[in-house]
Structure formats: C-alpha cells, structure tokens
Amino acid sequence: MKRLSLFNVVSLTIGFTFLYLPIVLLVIYSFNAGRSVAVWGGWSTKWYGSVFENQQLLDAAWITLKVGVLSASVATILGTMAAIALARHGRFHGRTLFSAMVYAPLVMPEVITGLSLLLLFVALNIDRGFWTIVLSHITFTMCFVAVVVQSRLSSFDRSIEEAALDLGCTPFMTFFRITLPIILPAVISAWMLAFTLSLDDLVIASFTTGPGATTLPMKIYSDVRLGVKPEINAICSLMVAVVTIAVIIASVLTKHQEVERERAERLAANAP
Amino acid sequence: MAKTPQTQNRRWIVTAVPYLWMVIFFLVPFFIVLKISFSNSEIAQPPYSPVFDFIVDGWDEMLDKLASLTTDNYLRLIQDSIYSSSYLSSLWIAGSSTVMMLFIAYPIAYGMARAPKSWRPTLVMMVILPFWTSFLIRVYAWIAILSEEGLLNSALTWLGVIDEPIQILSTNTAVYIGILYSYLPFMVLPLYSNLEKMDDSLIEAAKDLGCTQIGAFWRVTFPLSLPGVIAGCFLVFIPAVGEFVIPDLLGGSDTIMIGKTMWEEFFNNRDWPAASGVAIALLIILMIPIMIFQTNEARQQEAGR
Numbered sequence: 001m002k003r004l005s006l007f008n009v010v011s012l013t014i015g016f017t018f019l020y021l022p023i024v025l026l027v028i029y030s031f032n033a034g035r036s037v038a039v040w041g042g043w044s045t046k047w048y049g050s051v052f053e054n055q056q057l058l059d060a061a062w063i064t065l066k067v068g069v070l071s072a073s074v075a076t077i078l079g080t081m082a083a084i085a086l087a088r089h090g091r092f093h094g095r096t097l098f099s100a101m102v103y104a105p106l107v108m109p110e111v112i113t114g115l116s117l118l119l120l121f122v123a124l125n126i127d128r129g130f131w132t133i134v135l136s137h138i139t140f141t142m143c144f145v146a147v148v149v150q151s152r153l154s155s156f157d158r159s160i161e162e163a164a165l166d167l168g169c170t171p172f173m174t175f176f177r178i179t180l181p182i183i184l185p186a187v188i189s190a191w192m193l194a195f196t197l198s199l200d201d202l203v204i205a206s207f208t209t210g211p212g213a214t215t216l217p218m219k220i221y222s223d224v225r226l227g228v229k230p231e232i233n234a235i236c237s238l239m240v241a242v243v244t245i246a247v248i249i250a251s252v253l254t255k256h257q258e259v260e261r262e263r264a265e266r267l268a269a270n271a272p
Numbered sequence: 273m274a275k276t277p278q279t280q281n282r283r284w285i286v287t288a289v290p291y292l293w294m295v296i297f298f299l300v301p302f303f304i305v306l307k308i309s310f311s312n313s314e315i316a317q318p319p320y321s322p323v324f325d326f327i328v329d330g331w332d333e334m335l336d337k338l339a340s341l342t343t344d345n346y347l348r349l350i351q352d353s354i355y356s357s358s359y360l361s362s363l364w365i366a367g368s369s370t371v372m373m374l375f376i377a378y379p380i381a382y383g384m385a386r387a388p389k390s391w392r393p394t395l396v397m398m399v400i401l402p403f404w405t406s407f408l409i410r411v412y413a414w415i416a417i418l419s420e421e422g423l424l425n426s427a428l429t430w431l432g433v434i435d436e437p438i439q440i441l442s443t444n445t446a447v448y449i450g451i452l453y454s455y456l457p458f459m460v461l462p463l464y465s466n467l468e469k470m471d472d473s474l475i476e477a478a479k480d481l482g483c484t485q486i487g488a489f490w491r492v493t494f495p496l497s498l499p500g501v502i503a504g505c506f507l508v509f510i511p512a513v514g515e516f517v518i519p520d521l522l523g524g525s526d527t528i529m530i531g532k533t534m535w536e537e538f539f540n541n542r543d544w545p546a547a548s549g550v551a552i553a554l555l556i557i558l559m560i561p562i563m564i565f566q567t568n569e570a571r572q573q574e575a576g577r
Contacts, residue, residue, distance in 0.1 A: 008386050011379035012395075018376075019402050019456065022413035025423060029416060036421070082290035089287055098287070101294040103566050107507060109514020109558070111531045112551045115538065116301035119548070122318050123304050139297040142290065171283065192404075200406045203516055207538075217408050224412055224521060233416075236409040243404045251397060 030233035047234035071137035072195035079145025114207030128210030141194035152186035309548035345549035366512035381463035442524030466500025506565035
C-alpha cells in the first residue's frame with residue numbers, strides 16, 4: 001500500500017499554492033474599491049459594473065465566443081477523424097507525414113504558426129478578419145483534439161467494434177453506434193480543450209486578424225500594455241469563473257457517464 | 273467481413289479530409305514562409321517582392337522574379353548581433369527554466385502518483401484547471417504581484433525582509449517566474465502519467481535487495497520515468513524558446529527573446545521577409561528537439577497499445 005510521506009504532502013501543498021495563489025489574488029483584487037493593484041481599499045463590485053458598460057470589451061468578448069464555438073466544433077470533427085485515421089487505419093500511405101503534422105503544432109511556437117498562416121492568407125488573397133481567425137484556430141486546435149481522442153481510442157477494446165462489423169453493421173454505423181458513445185467523454189473534453197485554447201489565443205489571432213475583428217485577448221493585451229487596470233482584473237475574473245464552471249460541469253457529466261457505463265458493464269457481465 | 277469498395281472509400285475519406293486540411297493550413301504555409309524569407313522588403317501591399325502570380329506570369333517573367341530572390345535576410349541574421357543574441361538568450365532562458373521546472377514538477381508529480389487512488393482524478397483536475405484559464409490572464413496576474421508597488425514587494429516590506437521595493441518586474445527573473453508558472457502543467461502531467469503506471473513491486477524488490485529509499489528512487493523509479501521526463505522537458509522547452517507573451521509583458525527592454533524579436537520585426541518594422549527569415553531559422557533550430565519529441569511520443573503510443 002502506497003502512503004504519502006511528509007515530503008509528498010509538502011511538495012503537493014507548495015505546488016498547488018504556487019499554481020493557485022496568483023489566480024486567487026487576481027480574483028480578490030478585482031473586488032478592490034481602490035484603483036491600486038496592491039493597496040486594499042475595501043470591497044466593491046464597481047469594476048464589474050464598468051466591464052458591462054465597456055462596449056469595446058463586450059464586442060471583443062462576443063467575437064471571441066463566436067470564434068471559439070465555431071472553431072472548436074469544426075476542430076473536434078476534423079481532429080476526431082485524424083485520431084481515427086491514426087489509431088485505426090494502420091499503415092497507410094503518407095502516415096509518417098500525417099502523424100508529424102498532427103504532433104508538430106502541439107509544440108510549434110505560436111509566432112511561427114501565426115506568421116505562416118497570415119502569409120498563406122495573403123498569398124491566397126483572402127480578406128483577413130473573423131473567418132481567418134476561425135480557420136487558424138481550427139488548424140492549431142484540431143491537433144490537440146486528435147491527441148486527446150487518439151489516447152482514448154487506443155485504450156479501448158476493439159473486439160466490440162469487430163463484433164458490430166461481424167453482425168452486419170457498416171463501418172459508418174459502427175462508428176456512430178459503438179465507437180462514438182464510448183469515446184464521447186474524450187470527444188467532449190477535446191471540444192472543451194479546443195474551445196479554451198481558442199478563447200486563450202493572443203498570438204495567432206493577432207497575426208491572422210483584420211480590421212474589425214478584435215478578440216478579447218487582443219483587447220486585454222493592448223489594455224495591459226497601457227498599465228494594470230482594475231477592469232482587467234474584473235474581466236479576467238469573469239473568464240476564470242466561466243472556465244471553472246464549464247470544467248466542473250464537464251467533469252461531473254463525464255463522471256456520471258463513467259458510472260453509467262460501469263453499471264451497464266456489470267449488468268452485461270452478470271447476464272446469463 | 274468482406275469490405276465492399278464503397279466502405280473502403282469511406283475509410284479513405286476519414287483520413288483524407290484532416291490530411292488535406294493539415295497540408296493546406298500547416299505544410300503549405302511553411303513553404304510560403306520559406307519563399308518570403310528570400311524576398312525583398314517593400315513599402316507596398318503586400319510588403320514584399322517579388323509576388324508570384326502563376327496564372328498571369330509568363331515563363332520569362334517567372335524566371336526574372338526567381339532571379340530577384342535574395343539571401344540578404346539570412347546574411348542579416350548572421351551579421352546583425354541582435355538576432356544571434358536573441359537566439360542564444362532564448363535557448364538559454366528556455367533551457368535553464370526547463371531544468372528548474374523538472375526539479376519543481378517531479379516532486380509534485382511523484383506526490384500525485386503516490387496519493388490515494390480516489391484522490392488522483394481530483395489532483396489531476398487541479399493541475400489542469402489553471403491551464404484552462406487563459407494564459408494571458410495567468411501572466412497578467414504576475415504583473416500585479418511582481419511590480420514595484422506590487423503584492424510581493426508589499427509583503428516583503430511588511431515582513432521586514434527588505435527596506436525598499438526591489439525591481440522584479442521587467443527583469444529576466446520575472447520571465448523565469450512566468451515560464452515556470454505557465455508551463456508547470458506541461459511538465460507535471462507527462463511525469464504523473466508515467467509515474468502512476470509504475471509497478472510498485474519493482475521498488476519493493478529493490479528495497480528487499482538492499483537499496484535505500486533514495487537508492488531505489490535513483491536506480492529504479494527515475495530511469496523508468498525517463499519517457500515522461502523527455503516528453504515533459506520538450507513540451508516545456510520547445511514552446512518556451514519561441515515564447516512571446518511572457519518576455520513581452522514580464523521582461524524588460526533588455527530581455528531579448530526570439531519570439532519578441534520576430535514580433536517586433538513583423539508588427540513594428542513591418543519587415544515581413546526579415547520576420548520570415550527569423551521564423552525559418554527558429555524552425556531549423558527547433559527541428560531536432562521537435563523530432564526527438566515526436567519519436568518519443570510515437571514510441572509511447574505504440575507501447576500503450
């Protein structure tokens with residue numbers, strides 16, 4: 001039986017304090033009545049009020065949200081297809097190049113991805129703006145989707161799929177009836193990952209954007225460069241809250257599904 | 273089951289669609305960057321020449337344009353010391369923060385792997401959660417902490433450690449803190465997933481054969497966790513070399529990193545060919561680490577099957 005030693009407890013405590021303290025401080029100071037970032041001037045929610053009166057911020061938030069939902073959805077479909085190709089289709093022609101193209105963007109510096117996509121759009125003479133950001137976000141997030149889904153695909157029992165095929169399902173039906181329900185939690189968390197990566201991106205969006213399409217990170221970045229403002233603390237705290245709630249809901253949902261699945265498996269095992 | 277030609281077709285589509293997408297939006301752009309890195313900077317729209325037009329251009333025109341390509345951008349990369357010092361300081365900052373990260377992340381991952389089984393999903397969740405909140409926000413949070421009238425200086429003054437505020441923001445120290453903080457999950461998670469799978473009986477056996485606790489760690493646990501160490505180190509090192517946001521917001525004017533140099537070349541000087549040259553050179557430098565990372569990942573994937 002493993003037991004946590006004192007060393008383990010101390011390193012976990014320090015580690016998690018390091019991870020969370022800055023975010024907690026940020027949220028606390030978003031309620032600071034004073035303008036200063038360090039001197040506490042009493043509790044206030046006035047900065048949240050001024051966020052909702054700032055039309056530029058709200059517009060940027062709306063664009064970011066649209067980009068996120070659109071790009072995450074397409075990236076989830078493309079990334080899942082890529083994962084199936086890598087996990088199920090064995091050795092096809094050009095597989096090495098394909099897997100290289102799927103893994104490379106995970107570590108590719110964003111400045112390179114951003115620049116190369118911009119130059120592609122210029123070369124193709126595409127007007128830059130909302131849609132070029134969407135295309136770019138699909139491209140770099142689908143790789144994360146592929147990796148998440150592939151790791152789920154490679155850990156499940158393929159004989160169920162083979163059984164479905166033997167019983168006369170087409171590969172298409174097998175995917176929707178057998179494979180997809182099993183990998184669904186991974187697909188959902190991959191969507192969430194793609195969505196938050198898109199919400200988060202400053203560098204690639206800055207390169208590929210055009211007139212009229214300012215995303216929230218771009219707006220925050222230009223404000224931060226002018227100095228720390230309490231409104232930024234407020235908008236950041238709101239984003240932290242949204243993401244935290246979404247992640248908690250997703251984890252409860254997948255947990256629920258796991259429990260259901262385990263129960264179904266037990267029932268199936270006990271069936272005469 | 274006999275595969276009909278139709279089902280074979282559908283299988284082919286599943287691979288072809290993402291394949292084609294990545295070729296168009298990932299592979300082709302690199303060749304465009306490569307081409308533009310050999311172009312001349314112009315005050316025009318687009319700000320480089322020559323511009324190839326495969327439909328309008330005749331054969332001769334094409335050859336003329338090819339002849340006007342130049343290696344000036346690369347010569348400048350070698351001659352102008354701003355570039356070489358950017359590359360060197362990026363590699364140095366990324367490399368040393370990767371090593372520091374290993375020392376911070378390993379104890380955390382080890383603690384997580386030894387925690388009771390029922391806690392582990394929650395612990396993993398807690399490591400991932402800050403990663404889901406915006407990168408920009410996490411860097412921004414440190415500005416308020418590290419600035420001269422910031423929380424850290426106030427706390428240290430209050431505790432009597434320092435008499436007057438020390439400058440941390442706008443120094444390389446702040447850049448290190450930013451990288452260590454932002455990339456911590458990238459190191460902890462691969463280490464954890466490796467350590468978690470490890471068979472405890474191996475350590476028991478080492479101890480039975482006379483190893484001390486620390487000896488068993490160095491001789492058994494650490495060597496077995498090497499794939500996780502490699503994955504984590506490269507997941508931190510490669511993006512950190514090209515990092516832009518952290519040196520820009522936390523670093524000072526003397527913090528030069530290649531991502532920042534390229535950004536300034538592109539957005540401030542509007543010199544697209546020079547920026548492309550910087551990007552290509554960065555890519556060449558990162559080629560070897562990226563290939564090591566991919567081989568390691570592929571091996572892990574095969575082993576996982």
